Amino acid sequence: MLEYLFFFTAPTWFSSLPILKDYIDPMVLDYLVWPLVQIGLLLFVVLTLVAYLTLAERKISAWIQVRIGPNRVGPEGLLQPLADGIKLLLKEDLIPLKADREVFIIAPIIAMVAALVALAVIPWGAAWATISNIDIGLLFILAVSSLGVLGIILGGWASNSKYSLLGALRSAAQMVSYEVAMGLALIGALMFTKTLALQDMVITQERLHIWNILFQPLGFLIYLISGIAETNRAPFDLPEAESELVAGYHTEYSGFRFSLFFIAEYANMLIVSAIAVTVFLGGWYLPGLSYLFTPGSTFFVLASIGVFGLKTLALLYLFFWIRWSLPRYRYDQLMELSWKWMIPAALANIMLTATFLVLGQELALIVSQNNMLEISTLGYVFLISTAFIVTVPLTWIMLGQINKNSRDFNLREVQPLPMNRTINK
Amino acid sequence: MTEITDITHPEIDTNEMILNMGPQHPSTHGVLRVALKLDGEVVTDLDCDIGYLHRGVEKICEHRNYQMIAPYFDRTDYIAAVSNGLCYVETIEKALALEIPLRAQYLRVILTELNRLSSHLLWLATHALDIGAVTVFLWAFREREELLKIFENFFGARLTCHAFRIGGMTYDAYDGFQAEVKDFCDRFPKRLEEYETLLNTNRIWLSRTVGIGIISADAAIDIGLTGPPLRGSGVEWDIRKAHPYECYADLEFDIPYGENGDTYDRYLVRMEEMRQSRRIILQALEKLPDGPIMAPKAPKVVKPSIGEYYHSIESPKGELGIYLVSDGSTQPTRLRIRPPSFINLQALRQMSIGHLVADVVAIIGTLDIVLGEIDR
């Protein structure tokens, strides 16, 4: 059983550590000690990162809004997350009298666990940097992240407050809708990688020497938008729209339970960015990296982790950037965006991508062999140009025509206001 | 009140839900309570409950002499304290038939228009915040801060500014006032452009404001809307033009007006009004004459002759009027304020029905209400 989960055995530098080598059976070392070390390290790094993401968000939003941001706790406010954490931990544990006690307690735990479990299969780097590379990696992440919705819905329901309930209802509808678009957006990329295992996706992109975003610009766009919606970030932060629903589903939560929801939100952001990087942006693969270091060496792996981290952080910055520049969608507009634009666009993307793949094979530009694609130079040109020149504009025009009569996106032209030139006394 | 109790205690109805927005709600702009009857998220009925900030200003006025009343007006519409003060002193001056010196008039216009800018900036900030554009909120506050600094230097207060006296001004402009205002006016258009790049053609902003809270010109006149909500519906009505007070007749400016009467048009109207205000300020600064700032005939003891007086000005939020009944003594017999927010708020029900909860928030924002003025 364990052999299935942890494919990459411990690296030699770890298993040759004197203490471990002498006292522990190599089998146990590979399948028990090493994964536990990995998990512990990952949890530590991710939770610290999440804490500092909150600081980054506050700092970045401050820069955008011509403010200074937190700068009191520690040098340049670097200890702010620590102070926040302590504050939340020391707060009174409050459960509303009329709340459903059990569900109220269990809801933030569900949200948090779902967010953290998904971290297990993400390929953080080459070779041993991955904890597990299961056959259904992408499906696993989609499945687990769909569990996270439950935490939000149950939390909203259990609070026994109208604002929470409305927030929960919104988030349920929103996340279920955008999950569909998200899943469909990934399928286009799957046609090129031909596997669901995340590490294999990166390896395929490395083998083809390309990032999938070049084959799948539309898929990436849809995934990114759905990803933002899935993590309840602005402009899709309706479940917690403070100007309408106070704080949405976590209105009644405070202290540590609130912080669990908070950590889950940021961890989800991290996961969405990490998947976008893995599937569309080549994961840890960077052209030229294998020339700098010997593939498989410890330095190579460390460099690959760095590359992955940088790409993920860049996407996270995009998340922040979008959040602080855009107003919020209205609930029905959000649904419309999902069902009338994102999902049809994703379907069109699948159709067109498949058509061009088959066409490419007919023209002998692409060869599919042994579940792997071989693409000639002309094939690259063909696939990339069709993706950018045909797929994107065609889908855009088609959906524009279909949704012409749609109520909310049928906007009139902006014209300067008329003004009176005569003084009427 | 009866209607409100009807709404909050309905007969059991599974399809409809009653949601109380406020009085402690982030986007009711103070302590407004709105009882919403919802079908899903669609508003089927709505009722406003006001009075949480009632301080009895009108009644207090009956027991103060005329000079003592003036500061109370800074606390009705605290966002536009200067405009309110102007309205009060002008009403009394009208009752006394006082002519005030030209320099005081120009200073008053400059300060009132600066106040209009700060009020509109606060409106822009909160309106954008309600719709979710947090950054615009803080950008607008940056400009408002500069204005408040000018106010602080002039009035000695940032919020409850008070320098107008019956018959003129308490104090003249401080040294460097003109330069500071001019400096601000020079920088302001660029800042306005910044907001507009964030909002004007932003698809989300458009889909949140275009076609939301439509009110026709006829309906707007029937309800008695004034100010930007009225002009947004396409009615060219501005008291500064229609019944010019102070020195507005000598200044050149346009009245922007909308076409569709929706939230987006009201937004455009206010944005353009800020440009026009800047234009007025620059003209007034140029024309600012030297001379006394108090009318020489201004009485020490104010005793308007027996009669009824009504005077109104164009405050940032609409027509601000004061109705005064004088029995010839040092205290008014009755002083009634016509607050623009109070009357504009009446349109909320008509504008909101059929829209979603999120739109109600946008509509409250577009009406630009101040609860201090509504409850008095």
Add this chain to the structure above:
Amino acid sequence: MKLVGLEAVLFYLLAVVAILFAIFMITARSAVHSALLLISTLVATAGLYLLVHAEFVAGVQILIYVGGVLVLFIFVIMLVNAKEEDNKMFTRQLLIGGALTFFLGLGIIAILLQTQKGNFFTLASPAPPKIEQAQNNPNLSPSHNISQNTIKIGQELYTKTVLPFEIASLVLLVAIIGAVRLARERKQEKIYD
């Protein structure tokens, strides 16, 4: 394959959890609690699928049932705001139901005994393929070596069972159109058309 070691422990753990939560689900008074317990049962079942190396089925089980169907269940429960029911255990219905379940369970056990030829604690599943060490060659696509489960399902689905698959999707399409038709009001149609 005899269940041994960790796999046996996991199997019994998951099975007991699934059964216990199923019982709790039926006896829970609040509808939301029932849904929550049903989720636990489904997750435990997904774990059982993993034990027989059906990763794809396990993933789909969670994605569709827990992430989709159950979320909609809870959505509906919250919308109609179902009240807690009176705790009347042991009604006549429960008695009949209990009896039926008992006999059904006996039948299943009998069939199991028959088909498994008395070898009760075995699961009919192929032995796990050997892992080929990819340690020396990081460029090798490793998970293909472990399990071809997903690929196999895809191939089966689109070759042998393509007709039932298409029929199922057609039925779903009809259901979607029907649902939209039912949910749309006249007012909305006027706005959109």
